[in-house]
Amino acid sequence: MIEKEKLMLRDGALRNEIIIVTGGGTGLGRSMAEGFSHLGAKVSIWGRRMDVLGKTADEICKLTGNQVLPLACDVRNTDEIDNALAEVIKTLGPVTGLVNNAAGNFISPTERLSPRAFDLIVDIVLKGSKNCTLALGKYWIKEKIKGNILSITTTYASTGSGYVVPSAAAKAGILAITRSLAVEWAKYGIRLNAIAPGPFPTKGAWDRLFPEAIAKRFDFTKKIPLGRVGNHHELANLATYILSDYSAFITGEEIVIDGGEWLKGAGEFNFLDIIKPEEWDELEKIVRNAKS
Numbered sequence: 001m002i003e004k005e006k007l008m009l010r011d012g013a014l015r016n017e018i019i020i021v022t023g024g025g026t027g028l029g030r031s032m033a034e035g036f037s038h039l040g041a042k043v044s045i046w047g048r049r050m051d052v053l054g055k056t057a058d059e060i061c062k063l064t065g066n067q068v069l070p071l072a073c074d075v076r077n078t079d080e081i082d083n084a085l086a087e088v089i090k091t092l093g094p095v096t097g098l099v100n101n102a103a104g105n106f107i108s109p110t111e112r113l114s115p116r117a118f119d120l121i122v123d124i125v126l127k128g129s130k131n132c133t134l135a136l137g138k139y140w141i142k143e144k145i146k147g148n149i150l151s152i153t154t155t156y157a158s159t160g161s162g163y164v165v166p167s168a169a170a171k172a173g174i175l176a177i178t179r180s181l182a183v184e185w186a187k188y189g190i191r192l193n194a195i196a197p198g199p200f201p202t203k204g205a206w207d208r209l210f211p212e213a214i215a216k217r218f219d220f221t222k223k224i225p226l227g228r229v230g231n232h233h234e235l236a237n238l239a240t241y242i243l244s245d246y247s248a249f250i251t252g253e254e255i256v257i258d259g260g261e262w263l264k265g266a267g268e269f270n271f272l273d274i275i276k277p278e279e280w281d282e283l284e285k286i287v288r289n290a291k292s
């Protein structure tokens, strides 16, 4: 649950927005939907499980007093997307924003994956986001609406990562679409941006990526310079900013929100964190002596 007082934008900042959040029934999608709704947006949450979506919609609506429309829609199916979009327009009004958040992912050595397993992730993540982006883009161009697309990628969309290769490939594809269409569709006033989160605890991600057997052996907060995982309101704030007019001059950007995690992995000498402060006197002497 997002506490309203932790949201940075003023009350009603998204009052004129009608936003679709794919995968909005759970996890980060739910938190973003909640943030948008608190700030006055009408939100439609999409996913495969109607029972989950219905419960989330009721809970958000009770918290915020704003309309939330749950719709069963598998983002791999373009007919379902067309029907869901028509339903949102009919029930809530002209759509102004899309958050491509729905995803599937699990850890596995790549050589253990069947072709179907690889395709499944790419179909949900890359093709699902492409399907929604195309449907909304065509609608906005036809109706002359200056729409706004936010896609949730990950830091390894840029760096790549072993053991989640289908997800890395799919997220990299989303980033390429974001940067490409930001330029191509700017003439229609359509913006596209991405947010690349580091670890933010959700049941969906933790069950599949950090199961207890791994968590026991590896404390991944040690990889994060700020020493902690993300809080959902921190992501929701960034997403509301991107979905609002306050960010009107930002397009084609991927904003990382990861406590410094990927940079720590990338910087050649960041491993020197292991040296204790008192050890530096001796080390400095050794290094200074190098010239003799």
Ligand code: HXC
Pocket (backbone or CB within 6 Å): 103, 104, 105, 106, 107, 108, 112, 113, 114, 115, 116, 117, 118, 120, 121, 154, 167, 197, 198, 199, 200, 204, 205, 208, 209
């Ligand atoms: C190897 C596996 C596997 C595993 C499934 N498969 N799990 N292969 N290791 N652990 C294979 C199956 O054998 C099958 O291939 C194919 O994948 C499809 O499996 P199904 O179980 O039939 O798929 P389905 O029921 O549609 O489930 C989809 C799912 C599931 C992606 C596997 O996990 C899901 O519904 N996920 C949605 C939510 C989610 O993943 N959230 C996490 C996002 S977190 P064969 O060939 O045998 O038929 C995220 C964060 C990243 O992205 C960054 C973190 C820091």
Ligand code: NAP
Pocket (backbone or CB within 6 Å): 022, 023, 024, 025, 026, 027, 028, 029, 046, 047, 048, 049, 052, 073, 074, 075, 076, 100, 101, 102, 103, 104, 105, 124, 128, 152, 153, 154, 155, 196, 197, 198, 199, 200, 201, 202, 203, 204, 205
């Ligand atoms: P999550 O709760 O499992 O969210 C995934 C959502 O996608 C679920 O609501 C799921 O609902 C929906 N979904 C899956 N397949 C779908 C399909 N075919 N059609 C429509 N909806 C579908 O996990 P999360 O952690 O919040 O992840 C949300 C996003 O953040 C993802 O894009 C993920 O890659 C990204 N991310 C998360 C983290 C993290 O640390 N949590 C880090 C970086 C990036 P149904 O099963 O009901 O369809």
